[in-house]
Amino acid sequence: MREILNQSSNPEIIKPMLELVMEKAEMFKQRFHRKPVFMEVCGSHTHALAKSGIKQALKEYVRLISGPGCPVCVTDQRSIDSMIELSQGENRIICTFGDMMRVPGSKYSLMEERTKGKDVRVLYAPTDAIKIAEDNPEQEIIFLGIGFETTIPILALLMQEAEKKQLTNFSIWMTTKLVRPVLEYLLQSGEVALDGFLLPGHVSIVLGEENYSFLVDDYHISGVIAGFEPAELLSSVQKLVQLAYDGEAKIINDYPSVVTKKGNSAARNLMARYFEECDEAWRGIGTIAKSGLDIKPAYRQFNAKLKFNIKQQEPRKTKCRCGEIIVGKIDPEECPLFGKACTPRKPIGPCMVSDEGSCSAAYLFMRGLG
Amino acid sequence: MCVGVPAKIIEKHEYSAVVDVMGSQTNVGIIFVPEVELGDYVIVHAGQAISIINEQYAKESVVEWRKMVDARNSEPIF
Ligand code: SF4
Numbered sequence: 059m060r061e062i063l064n065q066s067s068n069p070e071i072i073k074p075m076l077e078l079v080m081e082k083a084e085m086f087k088q089r090f091h092r093k094p095v096f097m098e099v100c101g102s103h104t105h106a107l108a109k110s111g112i113k114q115a116l117k118e119y120v121r122l123i124s125g126p127g128c129p130v131c132v133t134d135q136r137s138i139d140s141m142i143e144l145s146q147g148e149n150r151i152i153c154t155f156g157d158m159m160r161v162p163g164s165k166y167s168l169m170e171e172r173t174k175g176k177d178v179r180v181l182y183a184p185t186d187a188i189k190i191a192e193d194n195p196e197q198e199i200i201f202l203g204i205g206f207e208t209t210i211p212i213l214a215l216l217m218q219e220a221e222k223k224q225l226t227n228f229s230i231w232m233t234t235k236l237v238r239p240v241l242e243y244l245l246q247s248g249e250v251a252l253d254g255f256l257l258p259g260h261v262s263i264v265l266g267e268e269n270y271s272f273l274v275d276d277y278h279i280s281g282v283i284a285g286f287e288p289a290e291l292l293s294s295v296q297k298l299v300q301l302a303y304d305g306e307a308k309i310i311n312d313y314p315s316v317v318t319k320k321g322n323s324a325a326r327n328l329m330a331r332y333f334e335e336c337d338e339a340w341r342g343i344g345t346i347a348k349s350g351l352d353i354k355p356a357y358r359q360f361n362a363k364l365k366f367n368i369k370q371q372e373p374r375k376t377k378c379r380c381g382e383i384i385v386g387k388i389d390p391e392e393c394p395l396f397g398k399a400c401t402p403r404k405p406i407g408p409c410m411v412s413d414e415g416s417c418s419a420a421y422l423f424m425r426g427l428g
Numbered sequence: 429m430c431v432g433v434p435a436k437i438i439e440k441h442e443y444s445a446v447v448d449v450m451g452s453q454t455n456v457g458i459i460f461v462p463e464v465e466l467g468d469y470v471i472v473h474a475g476q477a478i479s480i481i482n483e484q485y486a487k488e489s490v491v492e493w494r495k496m497v498d499a500r501n502s503e504p505i506f
Pocket residue numbers: 377378379380383390393394395396397400401405406407408409410411417
């Protein structure tokens with residue numbers, strides 16, 4: 059396995075693969091008089107493409123647009139503010155993924171609240187929240203449940219544990235997002251013209267290859283499921299260029315070592331047991347019908363939104379343009395605050411905070427290359 | 429949040445396993461991959477193994493990349 063991993067970033071393989079993509083993209087350009095345009099749906103792909111230098115190297119050949127795949131970036135400001143507001147009550151322990159800590163709220167961030175003495179804990183494994191709940195029966199434990207289909211099964215697992223242990227001091231604030239509805243939104247809105255999608259490797263572990271057939275059947279657009287190593291990314295981009303050149307719409311699973319046709323049914327079953335579809339608000343987009351999952355009424359005792367009375371306020375307006383960035387309308391460099399008022403040290407929007415955010419990837423790896 | 433790291437199963441229990449990630453050992457849940465066996469590599473996300481890596485397919489991918497490289501070295505693509 060180590061050998062395989064080594065090969066996936068071996069320059070002897072990557073360099074010719076890169077040249078191959080360039081060559082094919084040139085052919086495309088000659089035929090269609092423009093660059094092929096693809097969207098990487100996953101924030102980790104955005105990061106991997108920038109970090110490996112592939113995005114920069116292909117700049118003149120292929121337009122790679124970052125899509126709505128960074129969980130905190132797509133969460134609308136009202137939800138972010140509400141989650142931070144939760145930390146205000148007494149006797150509460152807020153458990154969260156690291157990304158949420160520095161996301162600026164309209165008034166403050168969770169990090170600032172922790173500095174002021176609030177109990178906010180970053181968990182690598184969300185299931186640790188169950189132990190924290192057992193160890194602190196006098197406190198209310200609230201998990202901030204953000205994420206796509208890779209993470210939602212793990213939230214379902216939390217529900218299962220909480221139910222088994224009959225916890226009364228544990229709840230989840232759910233604001234999860236589903237990939238298909240947002241892809242359909244993008245395709246229907248027609249705001250960004252695309253030749254194909256680089257589909258998210260790890261979300262696809264849960265969903266399975268077959269779940270993307272709607273792209274071809276309903277929208278006649280290709281999707282290639284990609285891994286995260288340089289050779290994997292180049293292989294998938296190469297396949298996308300080829301399909302676009304041939305005018306063919308197809309779903310290709312280019313990450314078959316971890317993604318199966320049907321996906322992970324154990325994960326999907328657990329999700330279906332505790333959660334049901336709900337409308338979700340997306341940053342810069344607004345509400346998309348049935349684009350998220352929320353806790354079923356039968357398990358309302360674990361629903362933090364029902365347990366705590368948080369009034370959603372009108373968020374403070376900023377000049378942050380994350381909303382346009384996550385749908386591919388503009389590149390990070392087009393935001394006037396990029397690299398000036400907004401940097402990873404002093405982020406103004408979530409796209410600069412998260413490792414998966416486009417602004418942070420552009421700042422860390424692509425500055426000055428424009 | 430989404431990138432998983434390949435981890436090798438070195439000890440298996442009912443709902444959890446000890447994995448080795450580049451020499452350091454840690455505990456992960458295996459409820460989503462109950463069929464996992466000792467020696468398998470898994471993708472771990474947020475403390476849970478979510479997929480077993482199919483080594484055969486992984487090897488085939490490397491062969492495919494090599495073929496691409498060789499084809500490029502020998503003749504025009506289209
Ligand atoms: S550079 Fe900063 S302010 Fe501008 S869109 Fe990105 S995160 Fe928002």
